[in-house]
Amino acid sequence: MAPNPYLLAADNPQGLLALLRDNPSLAAGQDEHGYSLVHAAASYNHVDLLRALVREFGAPVDLRDEDGETALFVVETVEAARALVGELGLDAALRNADGLTAREKIEAEAEWPAVAEYLRSLETEAARSAGSAGAANGKENGAVETGLPPPPEGLKVTMRTMDEAEAGEQPPDPEFRRRIEELAAREDFQTPEGQAELRRLVEEAISGQGFSDERSVRPRQD
Incomplete structure (x- = not known):
């Protein structure tokens, strides 16, 4: 046998x-x-x-x-x-x-x-390598460093400056910045789940949903 x-x-x-x-x-x-x-x-x-x-x-x-x-x-x-x-x-x-x-x-x-x-x-090393590669590609393509992670794939964000009259006294929402920086620091940031969470945060900001209970809104001036 x-x-x-x-x-x-x-x-x-x-x-x-x-x-x-x-x-x-x-x-x-x-x-x-x-x-x-x-x-x-x-x-x-x-x-x-x-x-x-x-x-x-x-x-x-x-x-x-x-x-x-x-x-x-x-x-x-x-x-x-x-x-x-x-x-x-x-x-x-x-x-x-x-x-x-x-x-x-x-x-x-x-x-x-x-x-x-x-x-x-x-997995952690792969995520770090992907993040480093993404940052390097952004610099090569002339991307401006903002201190924030890049938007998820498929989401286009246009950045421009605002003059004082347009901006008024409304500061950037600190709660949004805190949440997005916490997300960027997570080990799973480069995973599909992390990118989906980033997309949700950015879309909430774009749609005008507030993050801070103390956020004030300027009254309309006719």
């Missing part, structure tokens, strides 16, 4: 490598539930086997099981997670059939906190 490659992946990675050299097509195989040798190697923390499956035998690193989950969803160590994402190029932002990333599922199940923390650090 031929050896079971999934059992070898769990208990005998060297034996599996020998089997793969005789039959390389097994590397990308999946069982009836979509479980692959990549999943198995990651789950059992056989990092050298994981590297060989992807680099030597060409198994796709982003194979998904029947729940839409990649091998990152089953890792139990930071070492395996780092090999998948940092070395082999797996996208940590991929979501399963329930709409969760690997980090979100691991946190929800309250398992492997070190792995969850590592994945969260990747």
Whole structure:
């Protein structure tokens, strides 16, 4: 009887490598539930086997099981997670059939906190990089620095100066500035959720809805 490659992946990675050299097509195989040798190697923390499956035998690193989950969803160590994402190029932002990333599922199940923390650090770094890139692009395109974050994509804001007669004595709403600066400081600012919140704040300001209970309105002068 031929050896079971999934059992070898769990208990005998060297034996599996020998089997793969005789039959390389097994590397990308999946069982009836979509479980692959990549999943198995990651789950059992056989990092050298994981590297060989992807680099030597060409198994796709982003194979998904029947729940839409990649091998990152089953890792139990930071070492395996780092090999998948940092070395082999797996996208940590991929979501399963329930709409969760690997980090979100691991946190929800309250398992492997070190792995969850590592994945969260990747998200934070990606958000910072995106923010820095956006700021650099704005400067290259001649954008004026205002101290406020850029508007969400698709929302056009026109800025101009006002003379004293037009502006009167009405100061900028400090509550709006406070809320938008707090939003810009959040770690999720560059995410779709953060940008949606920014859009809501800006649209409220444009529509004339006030933020401060103490905001005064000048009476109309005929």
